[in-house]
Amino acid sequence: MRLVTIVLVATAILFSAVTVTVWRHREAPAATLFAVITAVAGSGVLGVAVSVVLNLGRPAVLVTALLVSLVLPVPWLLFSFRYTGRTELVSFNTAAVVATVPWIGVLATALVFGSQLLPWLALPSRETASGLATLVVALLSLVQWFSLLYAGGLMLIGSGLLLWTFQRYEYLDSTTGMLLGIFGTVPWLSLLFGFQVASIEPLALPRTVAVGFLIGAVSVVSIFSRYHLFRNVPAAGTVGPTTIIEELDDLVILTDEGGTVIEVNETAERNLNASEAEVVGADVSELLDVTLGDQRETRTIEVETGSGRTLLDPSVSELTDQHGRCLGYAIVLRDVTTRTTRQQRLEVLNRVMRHNLSNDLTTIVGQADWLRAKASDPEFVTTAETIVEVADDLAGLSADAAEIAELIDTSKTKTRAVPLGPLVEDVLQTVAGDDPNVACDCEVPSGIEVESSQDLLELALTNLVENAVVHNDTDEPYVAVTARYEPDRPYPLRISVADNGPGIPDMERQVIVRGTESPLHHGTGLGLWAVRWAVTKLGGTIQFDSREPRGTNVSLRFPKTRLSDSGGDGEHDR
Structure with missing residues (x-):
């Protein structure tokens, strides 16, 4: 018994050490409740130890164990609610309701064992009761055991909720969940087992309490010493999705499978100029004046909101159970009024500018040609030729802009497996094949295929090669296109275009890499922008490096690449 x-x-x-440690970190979610739990557990164990040491007898040990088994489940359940993010269930009212049955059990325990501990209580013990007193004692014992079963249910609910939460979220350490489950079940089960065998072996209850609570104490100490209970709190995973939905600037509407609204977020309430109580139960088709089917098929809808007619992009997701049966729909409506209006404005201005620019340039070229033909003064002829040259450049820039816009347009880009080697050969031949002064190198391993739009990939390579050739100020321009396939990298394909030209100005590099221009920081043309747009559209990256002694190396990386079965060590050489 000494052991x-x-x-x-x-x-x-x-348990006392853990209580002090947790109390020092009581600002953490649910830390105060956990400190209460460990304090109750420690006090109960100490009470049993004192009863044994002072030889107070079996009733004192039973009363202490019963009080712990009835009191402990209430803070444990509240802790599980708070720790897993169900804070709406943690309140004084909830605690009062949950604790009602255990406290009735505490009162019954006091009355059942009162005469054995406090002689002034008139209620006899079960062994000495007779007549009506026997019925009262039996009823109190029944209440006592019902309270114990109820308390056990609270412990199991709390432990089950914690274990389920730790299993649900991958970012949580499963060992912490397991140790919490042990702490929430083993000590209480040791009490229950001790009650069952106490009538057979008087010393069984202290022994089972010692073993069960020691296991619980070791579990708690392990949680704090190795797994940091309050570092990754699962409440973030529980509260997070709800908070995100509530804080979204988008309208979120949940409906049942028939389209009846069952919940909306605050943004939807505000924009629809109605409270949730007014919206819930309404048909979503009547609420938005658009059927659920049209919302799934239409890109933009117009809805009457508190600020007037608003353009919204609907996204409808079907909610299903584990068997794939439809339970309802989640509708997310994003306000695109400003974006759509700006897009429409840009499209109209672009069309008008291109149309008027084309017509005006045609007029200018015609007038300049007439002036050149009629003029006898060489200076006038030179001026007319300059006008024609600049007008042709502007017309070419306008045509290039139109071509780039058409190629970048999402609706006009189809992806397929594009053989890289032949494409690079064609680009080099088209750009520099007729110029004997340009030296070209091509090193592309055979069999490389890029899952992309051939038009976009060709657009990017063509502009890089043209930039290397056209802006080269040497007598012997040089351009080299090389490719490397590295399957272990996130972006397996690297295409490099190198030249011996004057280099790309740092400001223009920064503008392209950053993706934004300003009046003070801007590029000089559309070529590199076309490369940037095409590469971004294909999910790739772009990088600029200087070459020694002069020149630039532009590297493009692409993710969706493979080496076909026909590929080998051979290369396309030029």
């Missing part, structure tokens, strides 16, 4: 006493005292000390 049991030592274990009980050591366990109480462990």
Whole structure:
């Protein structure tokens, strides 16, 4: 029995140390409740130890164990609610309701064992009761055991909720969940088992309490010493999705499978100029004046909101159970009024500018040609030729802009497996094949295929090669296109275009890499922008590096690449 006493005292000390540690971090979610739990557990173990040491007898041990088993489940359940993010269930009212049955059990325990501990209580013990007193004692014992079963249910609910939460979220450590489950079940089960065998073996209850609570204490100490209970709190995973939905600037509407609204977020309430109580139960088709089917098929809808007619992009997701049956729909409506209006404005201005520019340039070229033909003064002829040259450049820039816009347009880009080697050969031949002064190198391993739009990939390579050739100020321009396939990298394909030209100005590099221009920081043309847009559209990256002694190396990386079965060590050389 001495060993049991030592274990009980050591366990109480462990729980006391944990209580002090947790209390120092009581600002953490659910830390205060956990401190209450460990304090109750430690006090109960210490009470059993004192009863044994002072030889107070079996009733004192039973009363202490019963009080712990009835009181402990209430803060445990509240802790599980708070720790997993169900804060709406943690309140004084909830605690009062949950604790009603356990406190009735505490009162019954006091009355059942009162005459054995406090002689001034008139209620006899079960062994000495007779007549009506027997019925009262039996009823109190029944209430006592019902309270114990109820308390056990609270422990299981709390432990089950914690274990399920730790299993649900991958970012949580499963060992912490397992240790919490052990702490929430093993000590209480040791009490229940001890009650069952106490009538057979008087010392069984202290022994089971010593073993069960020691296991619980070791679990708690392990949680704090190795797994940091309050570092990754699962409440973030529970509260997070709800908070995100509530904080979204988008309208979120949940409906059942028939389209009846069952929940909306605050943004939807505000924009629809109605409270949730007014919206819930309404048909979503009548609420938005657009059928659910049209919302799934239409890109933009017009809805009457508190600020007037608003353009919204609907996204409808079907909610299903584990068997794939439809339970309802989640509708997310994004306000695109400003974006759509700006897009329409840009499209109209672009069309008008291109149309008028084309017509005006045609007029200018015609007039300049007439002036050149009629003029006898060489200076006038030179001026007319300059006008024609600049007008042709502007017309070419306008045509290039139109071509780039058409190619970048999402609706006109189809992806397929594009053989890289032949494409690079064609680009080099088209751009520099007729110029004997340009030296070209091509090193592309055979069999490389890029899952992309051939038009976009060709657009990017063509503009890079043209930039390397056209802007080269040497007598012997040089351009090299090389490719490397590295399957272990996130972006397996690297295409490099190198030249010996004057280089790309730092400001223009920064503008292209950053993706934004300003009046003070801008590029000089559309070529590199076309490369940037095409590469971004294909999911790739772009990088600029200087070459020594002069020149630029532009590297493009693409993710969706493979080496076909016909590929080998051979290369396309030029």
